[in-house]
Amino acid sequence: xxxxxxxxVALVLAVASCSKGTDKPVEKGSAGSAGSAxxxxxxxxxxxxxxxxxxxxxxxxxxxxxxxxxxxTLVPTAAKRxxxxxxxxxxxxxxxxxxxxxxSATYPELVPALFPGDGGAPAFGMFDPVELAxxxxxxxxxxHLREVHVKLAENSGRGxxxxxxxxxxxxxxxxxxxxxxxxxxxxxxxxxxEMPRQPPPGQSSGGLGWPLAAIxxxxxxxxxxxxxxxxxxxxxxxxxxxxxxxxxxxPFVKLNRQGSLRFIVFKKEGETWKRGGDLRGLxxxxxxx
Numbered sequence: 583x584x585x586x587x588x589x590x591v592a593l594v595l596a597v598a599s600c601s602k603g604t605d606k607p608v609e610k611g612s613a614g615s616a617g618s619a620x621x622x623x624x625x626x627x628x629x630x631x632x633x634x635x636x637x638x639x640x641x642x643x644x645x646x647x648x649x650x651x652x653x654x655t656l657v658p659t660a661a662k663r664x665x666x667x668x669x670x671x672x673x674x675x676x677x678x679x680x681x682x683x684x685x686s687a688t689y690p691e692l693v694p695a696l697f698p699g700d701g702g703a704p705a706f707g708m709f710d711p712v713e714l715a716x717x718x719x720x721x722x723x724x725x726h727l728r729e730v731h732v733k734l735a736e737n738s739g740r741g742x743x744x745x746x747x748x749x750x751x752x753x754x755x756x757x758x759x760x761x762x763x764x765x766x767x768x769x770x771x772x773x774x775x776e777m778p779r780q781p782p783p784g785q786s787s788g789g790l791g792w793p794l795a796a797i798x799x800x801x802x803x804x805x806x807x808x809x810x811x812x813x814x815x816x817x818x819x820x821x822x823x824x825x826x827x828x829x830x831x832x833p834f835v836k837l838n839r840q841g842s843l844r845f846i847v848f849k850k851e852g853e854t855w856k857r858g859g860d861l862r863g864l865x866x867x868x869x870x871x
Contacts, residue, residue, distance in 0.1 A: 630696060630704045633731040634661045642696060647704050650717055652750055653694040653730060664839065666734050670694065672706050673729035680724050682708070691789055692721055693750065693839050700725040710790070711837045715753040715775055751841035758843070760801045761868040769801050783832045783848045784855030791836030794845075795828075798867065806869045809833075811845060814865025821847070825858075835864055 630642040634657055642656060653670075654662045661667075664686040671679040685694060685708065692708040697717070699705025704727040707720025714720075756771030777800060779790040798806070809821040811833070825831045831849045838844045843864035848855045 627704055627726065627728045630727050631729045632656050633729065634658065635734055636731070642704070644704075647696050648698055650695055650697045650714065652714070653696060653706070653732075654750070656696075657732060661732060661734060664693070667732055668735040669733040671729075671731040671733070672724045672727060673731070674724050675726040679731070682722070689721065691839075695720075696727070696730075699723065699727070703727070706730060711750070711753060711839060711841065712775055712779065712790070715771075715837075750839060753837055753841050756843060758797070758864060759866045760798065760803065761866070762803060763869070767801060769797065773800065782834050782836075782846070782855070783850070789836055791834055791844075794833035794835055794867070795826075797835060798869075803869060806871070808870040810868040810870060811861060811864065812866040812868070813845075813861045813863035815863070817861055819845070819847075819859050819861055825849075831858070 628644045630647065631638055632640045632642060632653070639657055639661075642651070654664055667685055668683075670682040670685055672682070673679045682688065685692075689708050691710060693711055693714060695707055695709050695714050697705055697707055697720075699707075703725060705723055705725045706727050707714075707724075708722040709718070709720045712718075752771075753775060754771045756774065758769045758774070760767055760769060774792070774797070777792055777796065779792055782789055782791065794809075794811075798804075806826065807823045809826070811819045811821060821833060825833065825847060829850070831847060832855075834846050834848055836844050836846070842862070845861040845864040847858035847860065849858045850856075
């Protein structure tokens with residue numbers, strides 16, 4: 583009897599041991615656990631929140647970002663002038679925001695815009711106006727953008743001398759009327775944007791634009807001795823033969839941050855090129871002779 587009891591006990595222990603070996607351990611981070619939720623990466627942003635002085639003033643959608651909008655068109659009128667921007671803070675994938683201090687002074691030839699960046703996610707860039715119009719490359723960029731914070735300068739007078747309401751116009755809609763003895767023709771902004779640019783005379787970089795001679799050549803005007811240049815409103819500038827001599831002067835055109843054409847006559851004095859007459863806009867060129 584005792585032997586039989588020992589056999590039964592041994593069998594019971596063996597079964598218990600097998601059952602213990604087949605139990606499945608509980609996996610850490612299984613579905614529904616807090617550990618699993620913490621491990622999931624944050625979803626990529628598809629919109630960008632815009633703040634001015636810590637107050638949210640709008641949310642930019644993916645469809646809007648696909649149109650490459652300038653940031654100064656996305657804020658209230660009182661905040662549109664870039665000269666008033668003291669700092670822009672960009673909140674993206676990194677924990678710490680990226681700051682652009684005094685963007686108008688730090689990047690005087692560039693404008694801020696949103697565009698589809700890395701993997702199509704929202705991105706911020708500081709663009710040359712022509713590059714932005716052509717959807718080209720920014721000089722400065724921040725990808726995977728979530729928020730843009732604009733801090734305005736208080737009681738500084740900054741931006742007060744800027745023309746218009748800020749935000750700029752569409753350069754592709756520019757039209758320059760060119761009049762000769764044969765008639766009138768329009769040079770379109772789309773044509774101008776495709777022309778190669780160069781720095782102003784005496785400069786190696788910055789403020790890229792087009793010599794007026796190149797623009798007239800694009801319109802088929804090869805010879806001239808006197809021109810009348812107009813902003814299309816009430817201001818004209820007459821260019822005589824000496825103003826058109828490449829050795830002494832260069833009438834120069836550039837696209838400014840407001841999206842309009844700035845006309846400047848550079849004149850050579852000794853070995854130095856200096857600014858002469860200018861117009862804040864260019865709408866018409868008349869060949870007098």
